[in-house]
Amino acid sequence: MAVAELTAPSICPKSNLRSSQLSYLSARFNSRRHQSFHLLRRVRSARISCSVNSQSPPVAVKTQDPKSKSSDCYGVFCLTYDLKAEDETKSWKKLINIAVSGAAGMISNHLLFKLASGQVFGPDQPIALKLLGSEKSFQALEGVAMELEDSLFPLLREVKIGIDPYEVFQDAEWALLIGAKPRGPGMERADLLDINGQIFAEQGKALNAVASRNVKVIVVGNPCNTNALICLKNAPNIPAKNFHALTRLDENRAKCQLALKAGVFYDKVSNVTIWGNHSTTQVPDFLNARINGVPVKQVITDHKWLEEEFTEKVQKRGGALIQKWGRSSAASTAVSIVDAIKSLVTPTPEGDWFSSGVYTNGNPYGIVEGIVFSMPCRSKGDGDYEFVKDVTFDNYLLKKITKTEAELLAEKRCVAHLTGEGIGFCDLPEDTMLPGEM
Ligand SMILES: NC(=O)C1=CN([C@@H]2O[C@H](COP(=O)(O)OP(=O)(O)OC[C@H]3O[C@@H](n4cnc5c(N)ncnc54)[C@H](OP(=O)(O)O)[C@@H]3O)[C@@H](O)[C@H]2O)C=CC1
Numbered sequence: 001m002a003v004a005e006l007t008a009p010s011i012c013p014k015s016n017l018r019s020s021q022l023s024y025l026s027a028r029f030n031s032r033r034h035q036s037f038h039l040l041r042r043v044r045s046a047r048i049s050c051s052v053n054s055q056s057p058p059v060a061v062k063t064q065d066p067k068s069k070s071s072d073c074y075g076v077f078c079l080t081y082d083l084k085a086e087d088e089t090k091s092w093k094k095l096i097n098i099a100v101s102g103a104a105g106m107i108s109n110h111l112l113f114k115l116a117s118g119q120v121f122g123p124d125q126p127i128a129l130k131l132l133g134s135e136k137s138f139q140a141l142e143g144v145a146m147e148l149e150d151s152l153f154p155l156l157r158e159v160k161i162g163i164d165p166y167e168v169f170q171d172a173e174w175a176l177l178i179g180a181k182p183r184g185p186g187m188e189r190a191d192l193l194d195i196n197g198q199i200f201a202e203q204g205k206a207l208n209a210v211a212s213r214n215v216k217v218i219v220v221g222n223p224c225n226t227n228a229l230i231c232l233k234n235a236p237n238i239p240a241k242n243f244h245a246l247t248r249l250d251e252n253r254a255k256c257q258l259a260l261k262a263g264v265f266y267d268k269v270s271n272v273t274i275w276g277n278h279s280t281t282q283v284p285d286f287l288n289a290r291i292n293g294v295p296v297k298q299v300i301t302d303h304k305w306l307e308e309e310f311t312e313k314v315q316k317r318g319g320a321l322i323q324k325w326g327r328s329s330a331a332s333t334a335v336s337i338v339d340a341i342k343s344l345v346t347p348t349p350e351g352d353w354f355s356s357g358v359y360t361n362g363n364p365y366g367i368v369e370g371i372v373f374s375m376p377c378r379s380k381g382d383g384d385y386e387f388v389k390d391v392t393f394d395n396y397l398l399k400k401i402t403k404t405e406a407e408l409l410a411e412k413r414c415v416a417h418l419t420g421e422g423i424g425f426c427d428l429p430e431d432t433m434l435p436g437e438m
């Protein structure tokens with residue numbers, strides 16, 4: 001690995017690194033081959049920061065336990081700071097830990113820079129990014145960390161990279177689970193459920209063991225509803241309510257199509273629910289949706305279009321995009337993850353709601369319990385949510401909801417061995433597909 005080409009940071013922030021870290025770092029440098037790259041950087045950073053700060057008044061620093069397996073950091077982010085020592089940062093909130101899996105992937109490449117810029121959690125919220133990859137993607141992950149260093153984001157105070165979820169998820173307050181294996185040629189959907197299910201079972205166990213007891217988990221990697229179910233079943237000490245499967249991209253896609261048809265800008269479209277699975281059986285609800293506060297069916301009177309073209313367009317938008325791009329949605333998915341987080345940390349506007357795939361227990365819509373199903377939610381902005389009460393159903397909507405519910409129940413039976421509910425038995429509907437498959 002080209003360690004010799006690396007230079008220490010040319011700036012020395014008002015920071016301090018404990019000199020006791022040096023021997024610890026040097027020892028570890030020899031013992032962990034794959035992490036030698038950033039450990040050497042860390043030694044160099046430490047030396048520079050120690051010499052510059054030898055005349056500085058002492059500042060409170062975060063203590064680092066050499067025995068801790070989760071103490072690795074990356075490059076410039078190994079410097080430690082007293083956030084209360086500088087006027088600019090005095091009013092900042094307490095640092096939050098955000099874990100991201102699949103961090104070397106396409107979606108993450110958009111998302112991480114949004115998180116670090118402050119546009120998600122706000123301009124007074126410092127963050128630590130804990131990035132999970134694999135042996136295969138570790139070098140790419142180092143590249144991601146280098147780009148984060150070079151971006152000089154003031155709010156980004158820590159970056160750590162690793163391949164062990166038990167280390168990376170330590171104290172995570174948010175876990176954005178993006179990494180998943182794509183469906184390869186000739187791979188059965190049951191195989192995909194099993195391969196990805198293993199990943200999410202393992203990550204659920206790791207969250208259960210080391211994450212914050214109130215961690216909020218957003219599962220993006222497909223098939224995201226059932227992956228989220230597997231994850232929450234393997235994390236019994238974390239409230240099931242805290243697990244989400246990302247269906248916000250589908251909601252955004254539905255809003256865009258309704259706006260286009262009605263000839264209005266998309267900010268006029270509200271109250272859009274995606275019901276069910278993030279698959280081609282998902283149900284974009286035009287019965288309860290509104291345009292300029294008026295029910296969509298009164299604005300768009302072509303109901304055949306709503307039932308057929310609109311619905312199918314939203315269900316298959318992912319596939320249409322893959323045909324153009326040659327790869328699945330990455331930028332708009334990252335934007336929708338931002339939207340999903342913001343919906344939980346800011347109060348939902350009066351009268352509106354957002355869609356999220358959440359655990360069905362206690363839902364007021366009669367959806368079967370024990371699955372992860374996209375439904376309309378509202379939040380007070382405290383990271384939690386409640387189900388919306390005032391939604392209506394007609395026969396068309398109920399029939400569609402029943403179909404997507406049956407699909408999720410079949411997926412659940414297929415992964416029973418991963419949720420601790422017996423032996424997996426796959427009788428998936430023939431037409432079950434991800435939005436990206438056509
Ligand atoms: N719910 C939703 O709305 C949507 C979900 N998705 C899903 O999100 C998931 C991730 O999508 P996306 O980020 O586009 O997928 P990518 O293929 O870009 O990344 C996913 C994984 O690929 C590996 N990887 C990526 N880049 C590299 C690299 N340069 N070298 C080595 N390994 C690499 C990483 O796995 P590792 O680090 O583990 O090796 C990473 O976790 C997929 O399951 C997709 O289907 C996509 C769009 C919308």
Ligand SMILES: O=C([O-])CC(=O)C(=O)O
Pocket residue numbers: 222249317318319328329434435436437
């Ligand atoms: O199928 C995929 O991987 C892409 C996907 O989920 C989407 O675009 O909604």
